[in-house]
Amino acid sequence: MTRDGTARALGRHAVFAASALALLVAACSEKTGGRDAPKGQVVARLDGTDITLLEVNAELADAQIPPGMSRREAERAALQNIITRRQLMKVAKERKLHQNPQFKLQERRVSEQLLVQALARDIAAKVPDVTREEADRFIAENPQMFAERTIFSVDQIVFPRPPELEKLPLAEAKTMEAVEAVLNAAGIEFRRQPGQLDTLGANPAFVREISGILAKNPNELFMFPAPVLGGQVMIVNRVTGRRVVPFTGERARSAALQMLKNQRIQEALAAEVKKQQEAAKTxxxxxxxxxxxEKPEAPDEALTKAAGAAPDLPKPDVSGAPGSAPAGP
Known part of the structure; x- marks a missing residue:
């Protein structure tokens, strides 16, 4: 068997949990005039502390506004969430919960995560743009992803990565049944399922390697970590069919531009991680x-585990291009 492995901090609560009763109470208690009424960027004042439109917009930054709800209605709901959260925070402080050692640990961890995310966004913003010439060259150098883009039908075995994966005799397994026997003998749960792999959007080096393997032996099994699960789930594949679905033209160039930009961002982030890992040694x-x-984590693995350090990278626009999940890492 051939092996290949490459592979936010805080989850935002939905801002639309405010009940109709809370909104009604807020509406009844709202000041409608006088010198103390908030104006301009100040949308509310809670016990003498201003709440600004900037804070409301931040509350809505990652929210999906439900159909039928206007922007102003969403802003009102977000404002009520802020008010309720601050009132609850006041109660927590009155009970001195912010002095709890466990809270201080969590507070420090969250602060570190947010700063690392800010650093990642700053690094990403300074990565130079990709030129059209570079995109065209990338397309020409990777025909398997574009003009010869292939969608593979595959038989898959999915299983959780064991601590000592290398000690399993999977390299000797030449059939899917043999893989099942190895996993059964090791007491590892797995599931077998059909799937599809799309070379569009996959790691170019991975696509070239797998294409070379299958050119020599179309029945060769290959394994890689699930790209969306941090390498903790492994997938063994056997190709059962394939079809070529070319991806060309201006849409292909746009996708190539985004792929290369994302690649440059990841390289810049990985370089900073490696630099700081080396600095920490002294x-x-x-x-x-x-x-x-003795064998350190690869920079890209460390970055993946750095509590959401990497910014959310835009996905290449492949709308209208029939296909399925990218082919591995």
Whole structure:
């Protein structure tokens, strides 16, 4: 068997949980005039503290406004969430919960995560744009993803990655049944299912390697970590069919531009991670048993685990291009 492996911090609560009763109470208690009525960017004042439109917009930043709800209605609901949260925060402080050691640990971790995310966005914003010439060259150098784009039908075995994956005799398994036997013997649960892999949008190096493997032996099994699960789930594949669905023209160029830009962003982020990992070696001392293993994590794996450090990267626009999930990492 051939193997290949490459592979936010805080989840935002929905802002539309405010009840109709809460909105009604707020409406009844709202000041409608006088010198103390909020104006301009100040949309409300809670116990003497201003709440600004900027804060309301931040509350709505990642929210999906339900159909039929106007922007102003969403802003009112978001404002009520802010007011309720601050009132609850006041109660927590009155009970001195912010002095709890566990809270302080979580507060520090969240603060670190937000700063790392801000750094990642700053790095991404400074990555130079890709030129049309570079995109055209990328398309020409990767025909498997564009003019010869292929969608594979595959037989798959999906299983959780065990701590010592390398010790399993999977390299000796030449059939899917043999893979099942290895996993059964190791007591590893798995599921077998049909699937599809699309070379469009996949890692170019991965596509070239798999294409080379299948050119030599169309029945060769290949394995890779599920790209959306942080490498903790492995997928064994056997190709059962294929069809060529060319992806060309201006839409292909636009997709190539975005792919290359995302690639550059990931490379810049990985370079910064590696730089800081190297710098830390001269600054840190470990208690016995806590030092990292001799083989360090690859920078891209470390970045993936850095509590959402990487910004959300735009996906290439492949709308209208029939296909399925990208082919692996």
């Amino acid at each position: 600054l840190v001392t470990y208690q016995e048993g806590f030092a990292p293993p």
